[in-house]
Structure formats: structure tokens, C-alpha cells
Amino acid sequence: MKVFYSVSEFRSWENQLPVIFVPTMGALHEGHASLMRAARRPGFASVVSIFVNPTQFGPNEDFSKYPRTLDADLEVCRQHGVDAVLVPEVVDIYPVNDATMVKVGGVAEPYEGAFRPSHFDGVATVVLKLFNIVQPAVACFGQKDLQQCAVIQQMVRDLAVPVSIEVLPTMREDDGLALSSRNRYLSTESRAKAAYLPHVLKECLRSISQGLDVPKILDSSSQALANNGFEVQYLAWIDPLTFEPQAKFDPRFRLVVAAKFEGVRLIDNIGLQDLDLVSIEKA
Numbered sequence: 634m635k636v637f638y639s640v641s642e643f644r645s646w647e648n649q650l651p652v653i654f655v656p657t658m659g660a661l662h663e664g665h666a667s668l669m670r671a672a673r674r675p676g677f678a679s680v681v682s683i684f685v686n687p688t689q690f691g692p693n694e695d696f697s698k699y700p701r702t703l704d705a706d707l708e709v710c711r712q713h714g715v716d717a718v719l720v721p722e723v724v725d726i727y728p729v730n731d732a733t734m735v736k737v738g739g740v741a742e743p744y745e746g747a748f749r750p751s752h753f754d755g756v757a758t759v760v761l762k763l764f765n766i767v768q769p770a771v772a773c774f775g776q777k778d779l780q781q782c783a784v785i786q787q788m789v790r791d792l793a794v795p796v797s798i799e800v801l802p803t804m805r806e807d808d809g810l811a812l813s814s815r816n817r818y819l820s821t822e823s824r825a826k827a828a829y830l831p832h833v834l835k836e837c838l839r840s841i842s843q844g845l846d847v848p849k850i851l852d853s854s855s856q857a858l859a860n861n862g863f864e865v866q867y868l869a870w871i872d873p874l875t876f877e878p879q880a881k882f883d884p885r886f887r888l889v890v891a892a893k894f895e896g897v898r899l900i901d902n903i904g905l906q907d908l909d910l911v912s913i914e915k916a
């Protein structure tokens with residue numbers, strides 16, 4: 634496995650194969666590993682980037698304390714047969730005196746966009762830069778970050794970026810909690826209680842799919858979360874193509890949620906396909 638610590642080193646890599654790309658911020662877990670498995674295909678080279686992108690963190694967010702576990706991350710990549718890893722420095726991605734950012738409108742504005750102003754500008758900018766450096770044929774993203782997937786698909790369409798975007802299912806712990814690098818901020822006790830979030834999502838989706846009144850169900854589910862110590866930022870039933878809220882059941886729509894639990898911000902989403910798996914308890 635090749636490991637490149639700069640963009641120029643990466644550009645001198647003599648790879649002849651089309652690339653399948655998995656961008657990450659490191660602190661790799663089974664969710665990232667599932668993307669790496671999807672990226673490993675005959676006739677393609679797999680490339681993972683590990684870069685904690687400063688521009689997608691707000692001023693009061695966790696950029697400086699975001700987990701950085703490079704040695705373990707490289708081992709995960711090696712175990713998954715990744716061909717090359719790009720680990721650039723911040724100045725390599727954001728040259729001194731840079732003056733260009735990508736701003737996506739529409740799908741980037743509500744929900745995550747409203748609670749984390751400028752977050753998606755940072756995401757779109759770094760992803761476009763990484764695409765320009767890595768020049769992948771295919772890039773893999775996790776459905777865990779559903780709105781991020783919509784923002785990237787919008788950017789790729791609007792800017793005619795020659796890459797095919799693939800969205801892969803959310804990997805979960807045995808109790809249903811979606812894997813996230815931020816779960817390690819939870820104490821053992823809060824970690825156990827946090828599984829109430831996917832439980833409520835599942836119950837809420839079940840009620841919506843039975844044709845019950847959507848606003849009422851969203852309200853009572855938010856209340857149930859609040860009663861159990863969650864500070865709900867949003868819980869919404871949306872069309873994943875537009876991120877517009879919906880009042881009626883449709884099998885394409887998804888429930889999206891963001892809630893703080895004991896100071897840790899958790900996001901998740903589920904759709905009917907997840908219920909069809911009988912249980913989302915275990916991915």
C-alpha cells in the first residue's frame with residue numbers, strides 16, 4: 634500500500650488503473666471499512682484520503698479535538714487492501730492566500746446547513762479539491778451523511794465533475810446506533826442510552842408508513858427523545874433528492890434527525906428499506 638503525505642507525491646504515483654475513491658477524516662471505523670470494501674474491485678485502484686478538513690468545522694465545533702488516529706487508520710486501510718492513501722497537510726489543500734470556495738445552494742441550506750452554517754461550503758470545497766487531485770472514476774460516500782450525499786451529487790451535476798457518486802448503506806452497532814467517529818466522545822453510560830435515537834427513528838418511521846398523521850408523529854417522537862435527555866435540533870420527513878419536508882408517506886422519503894446527547898451531536902436517517910431488513914438493530 635502506498636502512503637502519500639503530499640499532493641505532489643500523490644501526483645507522481647504511476648497508476649494506470651481508474652480510481653475508486655473514499656474520502657474520510659480518519660478515526661476509521663466499520664462504516665469507513667464498508668466503503669473500502671465497496672471500493673475494492675478488479676480493474677480499479679482504490680484510494681482513501683485521510684484529512685480533517687478545517688473549513689467544514691464551525692468556530693465552536695470540535696476541529697482541534699477531532700480524533701486523529703493515523704497509525705491505526707493506515708492499518709485499517711492495509712487490512713482492506715487499499716492501494717493508496719493520501720494524507721495531505723492543511724497547507725497543501727488550502728494554499729496560503731487562497732481565495733476560492735465552493736458554495737452549494739438548495740439542498741445544502743436546510744437542516745444540517747441551517748444548524749452548521751458554512752459546513753457544506755467546507756465539505757463541497759474539500760471534496761472538489763480532492764476530486765481534482767485524485768481524479769477518481771467513482772467516489773463512495775456513506776448514506777449516514779444523507780444530506781452531504783445530496784450536496785455532493787448537486788455539486789457534481791452543476792459543475793460537470795467527471796465522477797460517478799455511489800452511496801452506501803449506514804453501518805450500525807449491535808444496538809442500532811450508527812457508527813460515527815464522534816461516538817467515542819460518549820461516556821460508557823451515555824453510549825448505552827444513545828441507542829434510544831435509532832429506536833425512536835424506527836418507531837416513528839413505522840407509524841408514518843402506516844399512514845398516521847406525519848406532523849403529529851414527528852412531534853411525539855421529538856417529545857419522546859427530549860424526555861430521554863436528547864436535545865433535538867431537527868426531526869423531519871424529507872424527500873432525499875430535494876431535502877424538502879413532506880407531509881405524506883412515500884417509500885422514497887426518509888426520516889432525518891440531529892440531536893445532542895450529553896453534549897455530543899448525533900445525526901442519523903432511515904428509510905423504508907431499513908425497516909424491510911426486519912431490524913436495523915444490526916447491519
Ligand code: AMP
Nearest residue numbers: 657658659664774775777778803804812
Ligand atoms: P467522515 O470520516 O466522517 O468524513 O466519513 C467519511 C465517509 O464515511 C463519509 O462518506 C461518511 O458518510 C461515511 N460514513 C461515516 N459513518 C458511516 C457509517 N456508519 N456507515 C457508512 N458510512 C459511514
